[in-house]
Amino acid sequence: MRIPASYPMALLAALLALVPVYILITLASDATAVFDSHNLKILGNTLSLMVLTVIGSILIGVPLAFISAYVQLPFKKLWLVLFAAPLAIPSYIGAFTLYAAFGPGGEINQLLGFETPPMYGLTGAAIVMTLYTFPFVMLTTRSSLLSLDASMVNAARTLGMSMPMSVFKVILPRVINGIAAGSLLVALYTLSDFGTPAMMRLDTFTRVIYVEYNAFGLSRAAMLSLQLMVIVGFLLFIESQIKTASERHGRPLMLFPSNSQKLAMLVTFLPVLLLAICLPLAIFTLWLARDGIADFDFSIAWNSAYASGIAAIVAVVVAVPVAHAALSGKVGRIMERVTYFGFGIPGIVMGTALVYGGLQLPLLYQTLALLVIAYVLRFLPLAVGSVRTSTEHLDSSLIKSARVLGASPREAFMRITLPLTLRGIIAGAALVFLESMRELEATLLLGPTGFETLSTYLWRVYEAGYFGRAAIPGLLLVVISACGLAIMLSGEKRSQLEH
């Protein structure tokens, strides 16, 4: 059998993705205790946070996906952008500001006089995580919904089924994979997030690993990481079982709501925007007004964008062969699965592993390259998934057509596959850029000495308790991420014009 051209590069990516896992296993073999009651509590906290966040994301994300895909509203695009925007905001920024805003003595109490329930622990972490991860579910479900032809719903309704029943019986069963894919991203994100549970003082794996690392318990941190990765492995297994049925694209359903229905939708979902976007912006603005631009060093912003930009480019260059390998055979699919490990490895763990790895390779230690490697290893699956999806949708007869017109495989790739999947590639790059921008924990550990980024600066401000200084980096993080989101959305718009 002929080996697909994408395999060697994909194999390299897969092997590289296994390096941190290998390091962790080596480290963990030094650890003594395997599992104790403290572990059980951490496990309980982690799983509770994950389950609550997934449920919350589905409850918010699925109805919003339905509305944004089918319901004809004024300013449709604007609403979609607004509800996708929380994805662009790092969740620890939400945790930071919600923590500061709520509770006795919080900003809301000081400003408006009335007391609000405090925001911390499991409840607080679950609320914050949900607010910033539901767009995953919304976007994946929305794209599944848009690929459905309206004819089946129309058939159900002409057969006498009500609209809500048709949604449950005809639409939901066909987008369940889209919901599952989004939920899985939410679950993986929640498992690996460090900032939110750390700021909410919830002892999840990531927080405890950081504590252990700082207490020089490298091997214990590694063992906890391995336990966490068992859960990740299980989720990845589930993900591999999800089959995406490809339906022939048709004309999606269109619904025209009455004014009272519009109002009901607004009242239901506006609080999400208020909490996720308006509140953090308001708090940062408040701090900015109170403290002013207290000698903020803007080279920190450049550092963030520079490192993330390099990571985005490298990730895409690696993602294209990995995605193609995944589509050309079973072995390729396994290699693609392996690269997903990085997404599940919490940044703090990746940081730990690469610090250890860097100590063995002095050439890399304390360099920007090591940080970029960490970003790429962590966020490669975002780029791969994006490229793979756009490649899957590519009609195979287009390639065949180019080939019989006399184009070599290389020319067919350059002139047909690449332009038609460019949107997926750009979206993938934007996603990696966004994630790298807000990456906190690996940057804390791997950033070269003196290389401060927006996120690490924010963390130091939080630890030191100078909340007011968070204003500029916080606002900048939001603005830069919003730009990334805009790039991603314009890619989607362009492809809609073409199809």
Added chain:
Amino acid sequence: MLSVSKLSIDYGSNRVVSELNLSLGESEILMLVGPTGCGKSTILQALAGLIPISEGEINLGSWRATPKLKVPPEKRKVGMVFQDFALFPHLTVQQNICFRLTDTSKADHWIKLLGLEAFRNKKPATLSGGQKQRVALARTLAHEPDFVLLDEPLSNLDAALKDTLRWDIRNALKDAGVPAIWVTHDQEEALSVGDRVGVLKEGIIQQIDTPERCFSLPSNRFVARFLGEASFIAGNCEGDIATTDLGNAPAIKVDHDTAKVDVLLRPDDIHLIQNANSSNGKVTWVRYEGGSRLCAVKLACDTVVTSRVSHEVMVRPGDAVHVSINTTHPLAVYAA
């Protein structure tokens, strides 16, 4: 000239095409017909080099492909027209047609001939199905292939469009003087546009011949039924005359030489008389076809034969009628 010998194709352990032999003359159009899943599209994919072959040989003179000797699609000088058009969505009509042409003036001939002048700078998404297929055809012919493969080019189009586009495609192929294999599941299309017709069943060619011979002298009952209304009536055949309850007729034995035979009757081989003194059958159903009516008549022996009468003859189900064989050309007979 394209010649295919002993071509077999497998999907896994499943043989989907076996021992196919065919050759294509200069500027000849060969129609390949068969029911869904008979392997006709698979043959085209194999000829284009898009799927591997298991046995046999494909030879165009300038290249030769066998299971060992692989020739990539781009080296085969083949043109292919797809059922779903396969136009590149990110390119304009002009860019699609000139996909790999350095000299774009070659495209102008086909743009003009196929009436695409007004759409030159449009994206495929804005075109109708018929226009898309014209663009696909123009793209194929502008690249000057040595042979063309058409994979059910009309099956995604409206019935009204099919008829005109069918002849536009045929005329364009003849204008280009390029041989073509045209796959369809529509027997009417197969009989009318092709120079020759090949009938496929379960991956095996049943007959390749002129449309006339395929229709009047089918090599077996499957071909007879597939290409049009067919009824069979029992009879005896001595020499080249067949004797049946409905009369005698000249006959040609298609398969084994036996005395007891079944005679193939097409609707226009049977003459139907209303209000006859002696009836020999009863009308079971009638289909109005505009200029004519197709009637099924059940004979005393329970055999059902179909007959086509003028639309002026008002036949109704239940009528007692008299039917008889009325033909001058020889009928095909098969061993009973």
